[in-house]
Amino acid sequence: MGKKILLVGGVAGGASAAARLRRLDETAQIIMFERDEHISFANCGLPYYIGQNIKDRSKLLVQTPQSMNERFNIDVRVHSEVIRINSERKTVTVNSKEKGIYEESYDYLVLSPGAKAIRPPIPGIGSDKVFTLRNIPDTDTIKNFVDKQEVNQAVIIGGGFIGVEMAENLKDRGLDVTLVEAAPHILAPFDTDMAVIVEKELVDHGVRLILNDGVASFNDKGDTVDVILNSGQSFTADAVILAIGVIPDTGFLKDSGIELGAKGHILVNDKLETSCQGVYAVGDAIEVVDFVTKQKVAIPLAGPANKQGRIAADNIAGLTSTYKGTQGTSILKIFNLTAACTGSNERTLKRLKIPYKAIYVHPVSHASYYPGALPLSLKLIFNNEGNILGAQGVGSDGVDKRIDVIATVIRLNGKVSDLTELELCYAPPFSSAKDPVNMAGYVAENVLAGRVDTFTYEELNNFDKENNLLLDVRTEFEFQNGHLAGAVNIPVDQLRKELDKLDKRKPILAYCQVGLRGYIASRILTQHGFTVKNMTGGYKSASALRF
Amino acid sequence: MGKKILLVGGVAGGASAAARLRRLDETAQIIMFERDEHISFANCGLPYYIGQNIKDRSKLLVQTPQSMNERFNIDVRVHSEVIRINSERKTVTVNSKEKGIYEESYDYLVLSPGAKAIRPPIPGIGSDKVFTLRNIPDTDTIKNFVDKQEVNQAVIIGGGFIGVEMAENLKDRGLDVTLVEAAPHILAPFDTDMAVIVEKELVDHGVRLILNDGVASFNDKGDTVDVILNSGQSFTADAVILAIGVIPDTGFLKDSGIELGAKGHILVNDKLETSCQGVYAVGDAIEVVDFVTKQKVAIPLAGPANKQGRIAADNIAGLTSTYKGTQGTSILKIFNLTAACTGSNERTLKRLKIPYKAIYVHPVSHASYYPGALPLSLKLIFNNEGNILGAQGVGSDGVDKRIDVIATVIRLNGKVSDLTELELCYAPPFSSAKDPVNMAGYVAENVLAGRVDTFTYEELNNFDKENNLLLDVRTEFEFQNGHLAGAVNIPVDQLRKELDKLDKRKPILAYCQVGLRGYIASRILTQHGFTVKNMTGGYKSASALRF
Ligand SMILES: Cc1cc2nc3c(=O)[nH]c(=O)nc-3n(C[C@H](O)[C@H](O)[C@H](O)COP(=O)(O)OP(=O)(O)OC[C@H]3O[C@@H](n4cnc5c(N)ncnc54)[C@H](O)[C@@H]3O)c2cc1C
Ligand SMILES: Cc1cc2nc3c(=O)[nH]c(=O)nc-3n(C[C@H](O)[C@H](O)[C@H](O)COP(=O)(O)OP(=O)(O)OC[C@H]3O[C@@H](n4cnc5c(N)ncnc54)[C@H](O)[C@@H]3O)c2cc1C
Numbered sequence A, B: 001m002g003k004k005i006l007l008v009g010g011v012a013g014g015a016s017a018a019a020r021l022r023r024l025d026e027t028a029q030i031i032m033f034e035r036d037e038h039i040s041f042a043n044c045g046l047p048y049y050i051g052q053n054i055k056d057r058s059k060l061l062v063q064t065p066q067s068m069n070e071r072f073n074i075d076v077r078v079h080s081e082v083i084r085i086n087s088e089r090k091t092v093t094v095n096s097k098e099k100g101i102y103e104e105s106y107d108y109l110v111l112s113p114g115a116k117a118i119r120p121p122i123p124g125i126g127s128d129k130v131f132t133l134r135n136i137p138d139t140d141t142i143k144n145f146v147d148k149q150e151v152n153q154a155v156i157i158g159g160g161f162i163g164v165e166m167a168e169n170l171k172d173r174g175l176d177v178t179l180v181e182a183a184p185h186i187l188a189p190f191d192t193d194m195a196v197i198v199e200k201e202l203v204d205h206g207v208r209l210i211l212n213d214g215v216a217s218f219n220d221k222g223d224t225v226d227v228i229l230n231s232g233q234s235f236t237a238d239a240v241i242l243a244i245g246v247i248p249d250t251g252f253l254k255d256s257g258i259e260l261g262a263k264g265h266i267l268v269n270d271k272l273e274t275s276c277q278g279v280y281a282v283g284d285a286i287e288v289v290d291f292v293t294k295q296k297v298a299i300p301l302a303g304p305a306n307k308q309g310r311i312a313a314d315n316i317a318g319l320t321s322t323y324k325g326t327q328g329t330s331i332l333k334i335f336n337l338t339a340a341c342t343g344s345n346e347r348t349l350k351r352l353k354i355p356y357k358a359i360y361v362h363p364v365s366h367a368s369y370y371p372g373a374l375p376l377s378l379k380l381i382f383n384n385e386g387n388i389l390g391a392q393g394v395g396s397d398g399v400d401k402r403i404d405v406i407a408t409v410i411r412l413n414g415k416v417s418d419l420t421e422l423e424l425c426y427a428p429p430f431s432s433a434k435d436p437v438n439m440a441g442y443v444a445e446n447v448l449a450g451r452v453d454t455f456t457y458e459e460l461n462n463f464d465k466e467n468n469l470l471l472d473v474r475t476e477f478e479f480q481n482g483h484l485a486g487a488v489n490i491p492v493d494q495l496r497k498e499l500d501k502l503d504k505r506k507p508i509l510a511y512c513q514v515g516l517r518g519y520i521a522s523r524i525l526t527q528h529g530f531t532v533k534n535m536t537g538g539y540k541s542a543s544a545l546r547f
């Protein structure tokens, strides 16, 4: 008889572990406990099913208990909640709908209980019109509600990935959608300068966006519920989606002897083993190492959960496999835009007092002369040693590709100089001879080498207006169409001829549309003895921020 | 007075070098010599302009002599052919349309003369209906011909990137197109198994495809030209596009003292300096190091040419910058398909006697439950140490992204195990929780670890049919719809129950649709004491090859 392995939770981490375990070991006895009715479902597809972008509900069920049993010989027990772990005697206590409470012993145990939506004790939160979204039953409830009732007004609390996806999908269903976010901007993994582009897309598509405001209380009115914000503002809603984050679903581990973090996350080593021998944990419920900052963090994402499930299985089966940390690479569709990021953002680095530099490029998705080229904005964050700390991208096309490439460079500990050397696919329908990633590398390299000194639009206020010259090097036409207050205009192509118009004693703050001409102007001016800084990202980055 | 720098050729490599030189050095005197009328044009866009996918001719001209002068203070001299380099006295001899023949001295010289289309001495090749495509004048000639004349029949000689792009673009113009390729398959950078998918796409779009046949002669008939092939087959054409490759345009370097390779390529060191002091060379005209095999090769691509131009400029300006080799990352749109590759293919590795293994995966471009998921085929080539030697991908969506990521891993000397750990962007519209690249990594890792033994469809013939069992583990329905001759069918989900039907002494050759179920079957069978190999890529790879 082989090893006896129990799994708690049968979705991303649990099902991945089970399948891999079976492939590695035909003789093991593998039992999967799942509290709910479904295993192996597509959590990430739930908002799109509600939005009717995914039409067929059965498509959400990647594996069923039956198929998992047939293919992988897994003993799948649904409606079976593991309510206690008795690590001393290596058993779990199960509360089964069918069989009642019983104990099951294990040689190895894999915990993948995931996380649950936060429901803080806000007055009135008990209203049956305040929903959260985590699993198939939640989805059915919300979808039935939207399908059947006269639902016109939706308020979404929380501008994270799920909140924004729900905003789009409910808008797709024709609802009037208000999105409320307590922070100064939505999408916490992004910095303000990038998140604003997404905010604009939401607003352009008719989503009412409320920032810097949280929910004070809900007031159920029978058919509707009033959402009263801290500011006093209030909205009447037919349905409220609460999407303000998740907490690990680890209540059942109290008194198990398994060490938990401050917020209830399971602590694991790099083999994903908990403090109890033979007990592994994966997925949203665990604390991981941030691949970039090396801090302990919780990053609830499907890719890591799947990979961790496979790694835990490897270790149980006797292969040595380690998890090296999570970068937080993530992506989101927002109507016609894509937003993606990897690694750390400025906010995190500031908080951790990790020094960094940031640059922006605003290239097009492929050769500008080939039809369909669309602008994208790419932000690269790196340190003085040239290590890449993070990247963020927003645009209509090709954002996923560029963030994937940078995520790969981060994972392989590559540097800014490596970005410049990458040899990526180029033909006009796909990219430019210098891919946006190469371009970001060039720009960063120039900053690192001191070939150009940069400032951001946000830093502009730090400069003394009197003693600096704000120089717009775009064409007269562009300048007339809008420029920064106080700027004087000398187009870059005339700069060499008009140098004598400029005062060498006055430092110059140059800018153009995206940063390129400002850089060229900086190079000209620097070499003629001027002190000059170029505004990274140019007027385009500034305009986004002023949205 | 600064350095005096001359450039020969004003397009990809030359213009990039010029722009970078100026940014690094305001004081240098920079003169660009270009034989033709245009500089800095989009070579790669030319087929699409002929096909009227790019409508506006002026979009092909990225920079003009005037704009290059205004922005970068470059003395651009068009219609000026450099006919000799006098490296002893550091001058070049120029034949100018305007000024006649003169000499110009240099401190530094950058050669970026590119390559020209091969026109072998085939009888009748002088016909004015036999075109090659390299620059704007060629483009104008072909486009005017197609626009004005009664052109219905086109024959394209050569199934390389330009030949295939021209096939698509002339088809888009409504022509009847025949593509003739002398090799057994088109697109030499790909292996047969991947190229066939492209061939099918061409045929499905009405291109007549002739393989294994070359041109014996052309026979001009006045309004048409007959193309007579080696096989005796002949086609009547209104226009012939000859696209059988390029040779370096380095005739003018004879007797210059600059060392050339056997085929006329300029030899350079890793700073891109030629054998003559102060003379640098870049682009299609040089021989480079193959990043993977470390062999000397010529890889005429725009990305490398642009990057090399910048590196040569850096070195001239006193920065130390090296070129570490070319991977040959390249990409092509073929009607609704994309084909991309990086690194070495099987053919090259066999020729160089470099041992390798290859696997295939056929995932979908993004989560299968989200609308628009399209299949793609990915081939990964690696060695026993887990180093990645090459990759090829074909599909309708997301191929560029996957090859870019693998190209990045190759560039950073990453391994198969790194592919499994990459944390890439995942949300349903963009990928799967395990990205196709992760999946290719898993499959390769299993092969390397000996967890599965694989064979390819091509190798099937090597096995003795009598003493091996060909086992189809797909469903009965799939089996009935078509299977390999001689196969017996036991669906993977029934395998454990039907093990006793199988003879342990007979090695099993398992296959499924794409390789996944065959792998699971292999794992089951191996652990029950059978000898088994799985057909990598499955029936799908086999079917492609049998096209
Ligand atoms: C709406 C939504 C959209 C998302 N979109 C994305 C996306 O686009 N990209 C992305 O990367 N990630 C996304 N995620 C996150 C992703 O789904 C999770 O990171 C991943 O599912 C975590 O896997 P897990 O195995 O840890 O937990 P889960 O997949 O949540 O599985 C945990 C399972 O354990 C069960 N369980 C819990 N406790 C017990 C117990 N005591 N006994 C028995 N069973 C128990 C639960 O019922 C649950 O079924 C999304 C999540 C949601 C909810
Ligand atoms: C139709 C077509 C499509 C292509 N598509 C792609 C693609 O999709 N992706 C890709 O990566 N690559 C593509 N390429 C290849 C790419 O264009 C080349 O690799 C790149 O342009 C090489 O740059 P270069 O500077 O070496 O040569 P070129 O760009 O060809 O420039 C050389 C210039 O030098 C001039 N010259 C030559 N000799 C002299 C002399 N003695 N004196 C003065 N001037 C001289 C020539 O007139 C020419 O203008 C394509 C090429 C063509 C022709």
Ligand SMILES: CC(C)(COP(=O)(O)OP(=O)(O)OC[C@H]1O[C@@H](n2cnc3c(N)ncnc32)[C@H](O)[C@@H]1OP(=O)(O)O)[C@@H](O)C(=O)NCCC(=O)NCCS
Binding pocket: A010, A011, A012, A013, A015, A016, A019, A020, A023, A039, A040, A041, A042, A043, A044, A045, A062, A063, A302, A306, A310, B360, B361, B362, B433, B434, B439, B442, B443, B446, B514, B515, B516, B517, B519, B536, B537
């Ligand atoms: C589906 C699920 C059960 C995982 O099953 P899985 O078998 O591990 O994963 P996949 O079906 O992706 O297959 C991966 C395996 O097939 C192998 N494979 C894939 N394609 C192959 C091919 N063409 N040839 C050979 N092997 C192949 C891989 O090597 C891997 O096996 P390994 O882990 O032993 O190396 C689990 O991921 C799941 O429940 N998913 C849904 C829930 C979820 O993830 N939700 C969050 C995202 S929406």
Ligand SMILES: CC(C)(COP(=O)(O)OP(=O)(O)OC[C@H]1O[C@@H](n2cnc3c(N)ncnc32)[C@H](O)[C@@H]1OP(=O)(O)O)[C@@H](O)C(=O)NCCC(=O)NCCS
Binding pocket: A360, A361, A362, A433, A434, A439, A442, A443, A446, A514, A515, A516, A517, A519, A536, A537, B010, B011, B012, B013, B015, B016, B019, B020, B023, B039, B040, B041, B042, B043, B044, B045, B062, B063, B302, B306, B310
């Ligand atoms: C256009 C051409 C003249 C090159 O000019 P270039 O100025 O070197 O290249 P780009 O316009 O791409 O700009 C790149 C420079 O701008 C900088 N840059 C780009 N975006 C920037 C931004 N937002 N902020 C600051 N700097 C930026 C880069 O750092 C780089 O400068 P560096 O080399 O000094 O580091 C040359 O590539 C060319 O002739 N191309 C057409 C021909 C061709 O390539 N054909 C084959 C392909 S179709």
